[in-house]
Amino acid sequence: MATDTKDINQPSVTSVTSVANFILHFIWMLPEHLDSNQHIRKMLISEATQCYFTIQFYQSETYLDEARKTKQPDLILLFGSFYKPNTDIYNLITQTIRYLGTRVAAWITEDPYEFDCNYLLPKLVDFVFSNDKNSCNYYHSQNVYHLPLASASNTLEPLTEPEWDFVFCGVGFPNRIDIIEGLQDILKNYSTLIIGSNWSKQITENFFTRTQVDYDELISIYRNSKIVLNLSRNHNIANHIYEIVPSTVAPRTFEVAAMGIFQLVFFDRPEIHEYFTEEEIITFSSKQEFAYLADKYINNPQLRHSIANKAKQKVDKEHLYRHRLQTLVQQVLNNL
Numbered sequence: 001m002a003t004d005t006k007d008i009n010q011p012s013v014t015s016v017t018s019v020a021n022f023i024l025h026f027i028w029m030l031p032e033h034l035d036s037n038q039h040i041r042k043m044l045i046s047e048a049t050q051c052y053f054t055i056q057f058y059q060s061e062t063y064l065d066e067a068r069k070t071k072q073p074d075l076i077l078l079f080g081s082f083y084k085p086n087t088d089i090y091n092l093i094t095q096t097i098r099y100l101g102t103r104v105a106a107w108i109t110e111d112p113y114e115f116d117c118n119y120l121l122p123k124l125v126d127f128v129f130s131n132d133k134n135s136c137n138y139y140h141s142q143n144v145y146h147l148p149l150a151s152a153s154n155t156l157e158p159l160t161e162p163e164w165d166f167v168f169c170g171v172g173f174p175n176r177i178d179i180i181e182g183l184q185d186i187l188k189n190y191s192t193l194i195i196g197s198n199w200s201k202q203i204t205e206n207f208f209t210r211t212q213v214d215y216d217e218l219i220s221i222y223r224n225s226k227i228v229l230n231l232s233r234n235h236n237i238a239n240h241i242y243e244i245v246p247s248t249v250a251p252r253t254f255e256v257a258a259m260g261i262f263q264l265v266f267f268d269r270p271e272i273h274e275y276f277t278e279e280e281i282i283t284f285s286s287k288q289e290f291a292y293l294a295d296k297y298i299n300n301p302q303l304r305h306s307i308a309n310k311a312k313q314k315v316d317k318e319h320l321y322r323h324r325l326q327t328l329v330q331q332v333l334n335n336l
């Protein structure tokens with residue numbers, strides 16, 4: 001039977017003195033040139049400066065040599081994807097424990113899509129933090145906790161006269177193609193931009209499309225849009241053991257909210273309401289509902305701004321990477 005999930009999304013109230021001397025070595029599992037989420041690196045490094053403890057960042061392939069030159073950490077955190085890693089994880093962990101004698105944690109970012117590569121991690125490290133709440137139940141371990149991804153604080157504001165009515169960015173996975181094709185009769189009435197690869201011919205012929213943009217340009221496009229469409233990923237790489245259904249929203253939900261941009265989210269993960277109220281994030285689950293919401297919000301900038309601002313306030317208060325890092329450290333301290 002699956003164990004109960006330990007959910008630690010809400011940051012704990014922590015005394016500064018209890019963590020002031022804490023040293024965290026943060027290790028990127030993927031080499032930078034192979035990491036498709038480099039914007040998350042920038043966010044984490046930026047947010048780390050707002051934490052009450054010391055965070056030092058390293059690459060996995062050079063960590064052991066560099067760590068011996070620094071003060072011994074209280075915790076080593078492996079972060080990212082563990083699918084076909086560039087580093088021998090077992091050797092990295094065993095050598096780290098041998099030479100540094102400290103605790104090791106893993107913050108997994110690709111559950112449940114790569115779960116089959118992750119499920120043995122509780123036997124290798126002291127703490128496992130999974131981005132997906134539902135996946136936690138399948139590790140069958142007491143040292144697994146839920147810690148979703150988040151966003152960095154963002155001071156940019158949407159443009160007052162946006163060019164696009166709707167924008168969606170993401171790979172054209174089959175579930176997303178089905179949703180966009182199902183909504184195309186409605187979306188064709190608006191200026192709609194689809195960004196990403198692997199979209200169907202039907203979509204590329206009916207909408208403005210871009211194959212790829214970097215994250216800075218994507219932010220500019222989002223700011224130049226009235227509504228960001230938010231469609232979850234449903235594409236497994238290594239999720240065959242249990243075929244786990246994902247439950248936690250993608251980090252893009254927090255990122256768009258942090259920008260103060262209005263978004264319509266396809267409602268396939270009810271867990272979204274554990275992070276946002278219905279006054280902060282608007283969801284839809286049918287073509288008819290989408291048509292009603294599109295008509296309601298496209299020409300009502302004040303209403304869009306009011307809702308988006310509430311979502312931004314929630315992210316700034318609870319869902320920044322500084323909150324996640326502080327929660328992670330507090331959880332470790334609670335179990336020492």
